[in-house]
Amino acid sequence: METARLKQLGLEVRDEGKGLEATLVLAEPLDNPTGHWKVERVIFRVEGERLVPSGPAEVVGLRPITLGAVKEAREVEAEVVAAFNEHLFHVQRRSAELVALGLDARVAPESLVLSTQVSEQGLTLTLVADRQGHFQVASAVRDGQPLPLPQARTFELSEFRERGALVGYLAALFGEQGRAVAAQAAGEGLIGFSEVVRAFGEGALVPPRSGLELLVLLEVEGKPYRFAAARVAGRTFRGLLAGAQGKVWAERFELDDFPGVVPLVADLLKVPTGAVKLIGAPQEAG
Template sequence: MDTARLKQLGLEVRDGGRGLTALLSLTEPLDNPAGHRKVERVDFRVEGERLVPVAPPEVVGLRPIALGAVREARDVEAEVADAFNEHLFHVQRRSAELQALGLSARVDPHSLVLSTEVSEHGLTLTLVADRQGHFRVSSAVRDGQSLPLPQAHTFELSEFRERSALVGYLAALFGEQGQQPARQAAGEGLIGFSEIVRAFGHEALVPPRSGLELLVLLEVEGKPYRFAGARVAGRTFRGLLAGAQGKVWAERFELDDFPGVVPLVASLLKVPAEAVKLVGAGPPQE
């Protein structure tokens, strides 16, 4: 990167031996409402044709600025302000969504990072939102033991209308090694869909706005997997396939286009359908 170009943008350029950094003094400081302080300067790391905010804590993780999109210092400042205000909007929106789910919303006064904690049945997870409002699991502990985290996995909080749906989704991400068969877990409150059909009949309907969650336990080549599905709205569902090492697949799908759990798992794991075995609470299924 041509340092003259950076200086033309009103940036103070430094070379610390690990690459260029650029400093911008703001004419209109950013307001940190949680820490009750003003951000008067932003430090960037220069990466090719991008400026990546790296300091102070309030701006770390904001979207990079493309140098081709700015001509002068006020353009750079406007990009920073837009990204910062967008982050504050996400913090407010996600905080309200967490509270609606019965979860506490914590905002770090220095970094303005939003986080919460979910604890259920011995599993305690810390969830952290990025600057774009997407959540990820930053720590996972089961019965006092830390668990490995799924790599680069984020999720959309607004898809979960009930706390139980969120807990079920997260629990599927961290399915225990060597899962117990569902027939053993049935005493913990699991209900087979065959029992629902037997009790209410094939003609029973799911109301348009009611939630619907399901869990399918599987075994593929001796390894345990879990498929979790939850209704988002109408005939749209959110699905997750997780194994002992974490998430394998997670996407939305339309009920009418869904091929079925076994064909989906076989396709994702690139195995024949007969290699996918369902683990049910009732008699083994053919």
């Protein structure tokens, strides 16, 4: 029944013992803009009511096609073309955003997968975008040693207007900001906000387009946590709470609605506010 239904859609079907595989011969081949060749056939894995693109490399990861939404081969092809063009749009858009952040945009010729590498103070991260344009950390190395990755979670690149904000967010995932605090304990550049207020006064303003990053170190029931925030635009920030096991929480928030670091952490970790201890920035000697 399932095989007959797929054949009615104009697909070539075969079963090699690992489930059904369906192939669509495209009436108008897809252009690979980096490899300068064409994709003439698309292979799908059949998963229940979905056709999941599985080959060639250019289409792996494109959004699945729901069988109930298509009635003939041309509709299947239209879905593939739309998803492929959407991916190319994301590659172009995200490549421009990476370049604006001072990062290299690398597109693999065969798979058309977009990636980049971020290196900062011995930490090297490889970021890879999925077909919908969302990034995640694909590999992490510190001083030549591979690091375990946080749970697979994607992030929106456009939320980071400056390279420093992106680096701060990524570093917090791997505990690098805690290491930076220890390294800077001798006064190598870490600044407490109390020092800023003391120097410039409470009337000082942050210009609308300038970047702003914040780091708060905490301890909750003997366990270390890091809260980092980076300004997205205006009064909108991107916040991150991370612990020894990686990211706990990450969301945008409006400055006017932010409850404060301690109440937020207490609510997220389901502990009393008294259990959340702030670890002050190191003070200058003398």
